[in-house]
Amino acid sequence: MKRIRNFCIVAHIDHGKSTLADRLLEVTGTVAKRDMEAQLLDSMDLERERGITIKLTPTRMLYNYKGEEYVLNLIDTPGHVDFTYEVSRSLAACEGAILIVDATQGVEAQTLSNAYLAIDNNLEILPVINKIDLPAADVERVRTEIEQVIGVPSGLAPAISAKNGTNIDQVLEQIIELLPAPVGDENKALKALLFDCYYNNFLGAVCLVRLFDGQVKVGDKIKMLATGKEFEVTEVGYFTPKQTPCAMLSAGDVGYICASIKTVSEIKIGDTISSAENPCEPLPGYKEVLPVVFTGIYPISGDKYGELKDALEKLKLNDASLEFTKETSTALGFGFRVGFLGLLHMEIITERLEREFNLDIITTAPSVSYIVHTNDGRTLNVANPSNLPKAVEIDYYEEPIVSLKMWTPPEYIGALMDLATNKRGVFVDMQHMDNNRTLLNFKIPLNEIVYDFFDRMKSCSHGYASLDYEPAGYQRSDLVKMDILLNGKICDALSLIVHESVAYSKGKALTERLKDIIPRQMFEVPIQAAIGGKIIARETVKALRKDVLAKCYGGDITRKMKLLEKQKAGKKKMRMLGNVEIPSEAFVEILKI
């Protein structure tokens, strides 16, 4: 056990986690150079395409150091703010963390939040300064920043280029020298943390585990302490990064357990796995994550509901943080209300539904979960605007608030202040970290940052600012439900909860946008925005004046039919709301208001 090191890599997005992971695999000979594929651990197409890591991937590497062979277990982590939850899961399985800082960018919002997460988990931090191959690299400045801002000694931090493979051996050396070996007792009852799982059609759920005490081998009876379910182990092993079966896993190891677990609902990520005969005390586990952004997902054609359900269930097998419940919309029919960790998460899931499952879906405006207090003293959690009680029954609303941290060079402070204030942010304080970097703290309604806040922040700071946020409770707020009426009928799928102060301007912008999106139809379509029965904005899609084939003779019939069939195919991409045809992109477009 003395020769095991369990560690993860944490960093701000794009600071080079996956590239360093690749280099470690290569230098330790885990993966032969000829098999190297950039960002090996990002196995999903989508991850590679977007250059982001979404899922955790634990890998066992062997490294010979001073004549002894060490087992290094690396758990790659996602860097985007939406997936902080996954980071905290991998931290719980490690003793140490490599903190990568980009030598050109310095400490960013997520460098800090991830570093603090690691410190909170009592992990030993090993700072590494990456991208020294870039001309703008300033290793000494970043070294100082790490000490001053994060408070971690960085004098020994290796300066590396993960891209070119410079000084990777220093990183490996420090992992062995500076990170602690796991402590635990092989002879005690099995105590393993289930930190992730994915589904394999042949093996069932594959549980990714970290053993703290005891051992586990094929044939053992195991028990999930939280769910109480018992299983017989059918396979144990580790990842190289290929799934490699082995005889046994022991205290200190990171690997996987398969036990013919047919559905992921039978297990709970964060649970403690122990032996069925002699269960141990459960591990503290870690903070359970709650979805923060909700959206309705509907199939464009109603008969695909079953397929959508299957697809979501399959995705859920690999993504424990995905939550969904059935919902019905009068406008869109049967669909699901799906909870996400954030907007990136939402985008990824909807994209996977479309790409991997070939489904045409409609995504309704994302919403957060509000607390609604009614006049008769009830308290309701509402994530779908159409589930709100009538306006007259509502006493008041509370909405989720987050603490928002933005890091920026000083020249963009003004623009970012404006941005946050316009989004109902309340300024808390400002800290000057050094000459180049200021930290702005805001309290801001979550609702205001779920859609395009990140993009706007990037554009008003020329890409230099970074952000991070964490939930900060609920706050009473003057909110109203805004309905959109098409042809005089409320279209529930377009309803929104908005702050009173922006209701008018939003209503106007929305109706104008819809007017542009909805094609002319056989009859005039009035588009109205209403608050509690009062119309606040109106636009009209004029009726089509003419859509007819002038001539049609013997020779034309075939050609005319082709034309009409083409028009018909175009229609298939439309969704009927009452009597109005709406292109499916309308639902996404209105988010951009």
Add this chain to the structure above:
Amino acid sequence: MKKPLSVYVHIPFCERRCGYCDFVSCTETEKINQYLSRLQTEILAFDFSKYLVKTIYIGGGTPSILNINQLTKLFDCLPTCHGEITIEVNPNSLSRAKCEAYRAVGINRISIGVQSFDLATLRDLGRLHDVKQAIDAIKLAHEYFDNISIDLIKDIPNHRYVTPPKEILAMIKHISIYSLTKDDHCVLDTDEPVNLPADFMRYEVSNYAREGYESKHNLVYWTGGEYIGFGAGAHSLLNNQRFCNSADIFNYQRETPVERTPEDIREEQIMLGLRLRTGVAMTLLKNKDNDLKLLAGHGLVTLTPTHVIATEAGLKVLNQIWLRLA
């Protein structure tokens, strides 16, 4: 029992091509005889014995470009027909002698390509005749024929549709008025009113006729009857197969026939029926009660116990109605 059949013959020659026309045509009039001999071979190869020819339509192009000799030769190889026999003519190539020849070969309906009663419009369309020539041609035809039709174009950008003069309306039985199109789409969003006397019944989207003078030949197309087309680019519907000749005027070939599926037929019948005053039989529609109610509610169709009939307003957006009902 012989099966009813209609015959179309295409004459793809013009003195000048018009920009708005997308029928197969050329100006190599010196090669008319060459074309006619191919056409004759084609017609003579067809076995008419099983059929009773109900209508014949000589279209173009400009069929009136044929001289009397050429015309007679063509009719020599055409089958006997006791029904409607139409020829399309241009005002500037019609003559008294031709009118007499038309009558002699059995032609009983003249369709005159007037296009407009506005001089500037005629010029901009590239027509070779003026308003007076058009009126004279109608008068001349009227001396020989009872059943006269004229073609007009409306909804032309920057031009005004001019209603035919009263004296002309008195001489004709049928008018086709087309909205100008480009690539099958109407050029303008506007729909100029046609201002015709009430006894011209709009029996199809673009066709108006006095009672009993609807084009029998065209109604065959619109009601799914069988027809054979001869000549370059001509189309046929026989034995539930659609086929056409290629557009290569001097070397045209019959292209591979396409068999219609029952669904093709149903969709076609709805499309064609909607264009007609007689409407679409309800029996062709599947579960469209809600759509019908909606369309009727907006005044786009009227419903009879057996048929759906597009209203004046509905005729403007027929494609949309078809998309709802097919």
